[in-house]
Amino acid sequence: MKQGFFTILENTPLTEKVSRLRLGGDVSAVERPGQFADLRLEGCFLRRPFSVCDQDEESFTVLYERVGRGTELLAALPVGQSLDVLTGLGNGFDPVRGGERPLLIGGGTGLSPLYGLAKTLLRRGAQPTALLGFNTANEVFYAEEFAALGVETLVCTADGSRGVPGFVTAAMDRDHTGFYACGPEAMLRAVCETSDRPGQLSFDRRMGCGFGACMGCTVLTVSGPRRICRDGPVLDREDVLWAD
Amino acid sequence: MGRLSVSLCGIELDNPVIPASGTFGYGHEFAELYDINCLGSLSFKGTTLHERLGNPLPRIAETSAGMLNAVGLQNPGVDRVICEELPKLAACFRKPVIANVSGFSVEEYAEVCRRLDAQPQVGWLEVNVSCPNVHGGGMSFGTEPKAAAEVTRAVKAVTTKPVILKLSPNVTDIVAIARACEDAGADALSLINTLMGMRIDLKMRRPILANTTGGLSGPAVFPVALRMVWQVSQAVSIPVIGLGGIQNAEDVIEMLLAGAAAVQVGAANLVNPYACRDIVDALPGVMDRLHIHNLRDIIGGSHG
Ligand SMILES: Cc1cc2nc3c(=O)[nH]c(=O)nc-3n(C[C@H](O)[C@H](O)[C@H](O)COP(=O)(O)OP(=O)(O)OC[C@H]3O[C@@H](n4cnc5c(N)ncnc54)[C@H](O)[C@@H]3O)c2cc1C
Ligand SMILES: Cc1cc2nc3c(=O)[nH]c(=O)nc-3n(C[C@H](O)[C@H](O)[C@H](O)COP(=O)(O)O)c2cc1C
Ligand code: FES
Numbered sequence: 001m002k003q004g005f006f007t008i009l010e011n012t013p014l015t016e017k018v019s020r021l022r023l024g025g026d027v028s029a030v031e032r033p034g035q036f037a038d039l040r041l042e043g044c045f046l047r048r049p050f051s052v053c054d055q056d057e058e059s060f061t062v063l064y065e066r067v068g069r070g071t072e073l074l075a076a077l078p079v080g081q082s083l084d085v086l087t088g089l090g091n092g093f094d095p096v097r098g099g100e101r102p103l104l105i106g107g108g109t110g111l112s113p114l115y116g117l118a119k120t121l122l123r124r125g126a127q128p129t130a131l132l133g134f135n136t137a138n139e140v141f142y143a144e145e146f147a148a149l150g151v152e153t154l155v156c157t158a159d160g161s162r163g164v165p166g167f168v169t170a171a172m173d174r175d176h177t178g179f180y181a182c183g184p185e186a187m188l189r190a191v192c193e194t195s196d197r198p199g200q201l202s203f204d205r206r207m208g209c210g211f212g213a214c215m216g217c218t219v220l221t222v223s224g225p226r227r228i229c230r231d232g233p234v235l236d237r238e239d240v241l242w243a244d
Numbered sequence: 245m246g247r248l249s250v251s252l253c254g255i256e257l258d259n260p261v262i263p264a265s266g267t268f269g270y271g272h273e274f275a276e277l278y279d280i281n282c283l284g285s286l287s288f289k290g291t292t293l294h295e296r297l298g299n300p301l302p303r304i305a306e307t308s309a310g311m312l313n314a315v316g317l318q319n320p321g322v323d324r325v326i327c328e329e330l331p332k333l334a335a336c337f338r339k340p341v342i343a344n345v346s347g348f349s350v351e352e353y354a355e356v357c358r359r360l361d362a363q364p365q366v367g368w369l370e371v372n373v374s375c376p377n378v379h380g381g382g383m384s385f386g387t388e389p390k391a392a393a394e395v396t397r398a399v400k401a402v403t404t405k406p407v408i409l410k411l412s413p414n415v416t417d418i419v420a421i422a423r424a425c426e427d428a429g430a431d432a433l434s435l436i437n438t439l440m441g442m443r444i445d446l447k448m449r450r451p452i453l454a455n456t457t458g459g460l461s462g463p464a465v466f467p468v469a470l471r472m473v474w475q476v477s478q479a480v481s482i483p484v485i486g487l488g489g490i491q492n493a494e495d496v497i498e499m500l501l502a503g504a505a506a507v508q509v510g511a512a513n514l515v516n517p518y519a520c521r522d523i524v525d526a527l528p529g530v531m532d533r534l535h536i537h538n539l540r541d542i543i544g545g546s547h548g
Contacts, residue, residue: 001276003517040515045462046306047515086517206302208313209514213269215289215318216296216304225297225318230273 001088001211002029008081009059011074014141017065019075021050024059032193033095033116034180034202034234037062038210040084044070044192047086047228049210051113051182051202053201060087063112063142089210090233095120097198099177099235102126104151105191107133107183111142113202113234117180118151130154131171137162169194192237198239231240248527250284250540252483252506253406253431255340255367257284259492260496260523260539264487265290265370265410266315267346268520270329274513275336278521281492287342288333290327290372291360293352295321300454305443310462310489311511312441314455317346317375322356330365340367342408345399346375353385355397361403371399374412374437376459386412386437388423396428404496406431408485413465413472414440422476434485434508435476436469462511463489478501478547491519493526500539501546 006025013019023037030037030052037060038047040094048070050062066075077083095117102121104114111132121128130146130153137157146153154164154171155231164171172179181191182202192199205228212230219226221239226232248259262273265287274280298318305312319325333341343360347353373386373395385391392409399407403544409425411418413436422433438459443452451457469488477484485505490496491512499507512519527539536542 001273001517003277045304045308045310045511045515046304084516206304208304208311209267209517211517212273213312213517214267214304214514215269215298215315217301218318219301220297225486 002026003084003086005082006085008077008078008079011077011079014063015139017139018063018141019066020061020063021074022059023083023085024063026084027055027058027060027087027179030055030060031088032092033120034092034113035088035090036233038086038089039074041070041073043073046208047210049089049207052116053112054116054119063109065109086210090229091231093117093180093202093234095124095126097178097200098126098128098180099198100126101175101177102128103172103176103179104116104128104130105133105172105179105181105183106130107168107187108139110181110183110187110202113182114144114180115146118146118149122149122151127175129152129176131156131168133158133168133183135159166219184224189242192240201240202233203235204233210228229234246357247531247538248524250506250543252485253368255406257506259284259524259527260500260504260506261434261520262287262342262485262506262508263513263520264508265342265372266313266511267513270333271337272332274517278519280337281339282524283339284506285318285336285339285367288329289319289372290317290344290346290375291322291325291356292317292346292348293322293356294317295324302452302454303458305452305458307441307460307462307464309442310460310464311514312443312453312458312460313438314453314458316455321425322359326359326363330363331539341365342368344372344410346372347460350398354402355396356464357399357407358402361405366405368408368432369399369403370408370410370434371395372410372437374410374414376412376414376438376440376457386421387415389421392421393424395427396425396430399430400429408434410437410488411435412437413468413488418472419475419479422480426482427478429447430482432483432485432505433476433480433509434487435472436465436488439465439468451491461488463491465489466495473499473504474502474546477544490523493523493530496523496527497530497534497536497542500543503544503547506542
């Protein structure tokens, strides 16, 4: 974990609701795909957590959806604005768990950390396939970016208006060696019910601190209580206890 | 004795700044960022006899100028705190610490204190009779003078260490409770714990917190805390630790002027993990500006 000031290099809408934010600064604490950053916003008491989508030597990007006051304020910030950010939070994905042909399964903005993971997996010689789920065609984003990496990319829409009709589970093939998933909890659970392969899931919980101090985000897992911000957000599928 | 030093029940603190229980874990997360030995002391997460998972999620909600929490005293239980957490804490913090204790019966409070009393690292026991987030314990002991006195006596009987009673603001007369604790032998008081509050999700039309209510903390509560410290410190002759909404060095000085002998900083750590260190660093400059030579000279300085 590291605290630092980052400059907004880009803050552009990708769809009606989702924008891409690129932040320039000291990214030395951003170590693994699946980690997140916690942004302090003028006018909000608590920080706002967002997965790191991608990074280079001097910047990282997040993809965020406008869902409330903080994300609306964020969307209004101009390029050049400075932000107080905690980086390098959370455990991140283990690129070995998913094997040679892993599925990357993203629901909505949940696809964000899977993009950085796809790059890491490709570097390691794995052949990931991306399954990206949305409600409807005009909510689709980042499908071209995944495809441009050389990843086979399937878009699924719940209303059938683009790509594979239905939920991402409809597009899960049989010969994948494992999976990484991030998105709504119902999707994570459905993915686990569809595949018996090794998998990792990224969870999202309301947070106080984001770095393990307040116990605000603790969930009970097979191996005991785990703080989603510190011991997660990524959990092995075997470790997850689903609520009834 | 430096300019910043204060004394708490006979133990000298290098400065009056102490992270508040539940907002600093057991110190390690912060020790990764800075040397936490710059702090006066540290109050660790509320400890109960048995392990507690706490309340269902969500247990955090944001408010204007603050936050609600309904963590519900998640902790591994006193024995694991002693075997696992305290040695790790000792590795990053060499000063006496404040052991924060909670319970669901007078006997539980006493038993947890008895076990922590044997730990050389523990300088003070801080007895939380004010947690609004657990049912059948915590705050119910802190809202009634007789019950607060009973807990105080039971704890005093099992320890030779100074006992701090942490009081709830969710009462009609905090002075009466403070006096009852003093009469029962409390060595110090800390106030305030969180104020009970709630938020409703507009889209779902349901409370945001799974526990429905939670405890409000952060800058929103500072004036309430300050007023209570001002009242209580004039009514008792034991030291009062002031907390609630402290954000910066100016707030610390205001709290000391109201009558606090030391302060604790809670929610601010969650937003800015360097908050306590930044406050300690800023104090000398603010003191110079306000012509304050020694912090201990201004304690209660606003009392008529
Ligand atoms: C580890 C992690 C990674 C995340 N990554 C992304 C991402 O890459 N892209 C993205 O769009 N969103 C992501 N989220 C969700 C994002 O944090 C919330 O959408 C955002 O905090 C909402 O803030 P708001 O002020 O707009 O909403 P409000 O509802 O006004 O927020 C009020 C409070 O509730 C919290 N909150 C509300 N919704 C959520 C939520 N779904 N999860 C956690 N806290 C919430 C806020 O942080 C704030 O404290 C992530 C969440 C976590 C925990
Ligand atoms: C997340 C959280 C957890 C807390 N846990 C405890 C606890 O275990 N024991 C306790 O005595 N107080 C606990 N508190 C209360 C704080 O120690 C403090 O009294 C209160 O938050 C007011 O100070 P603040 O406004 O600076 O946060 C907790 C507060 C927060 C925000
Ligand atoms: S958000 Fe504070 S411990 Fe996870």
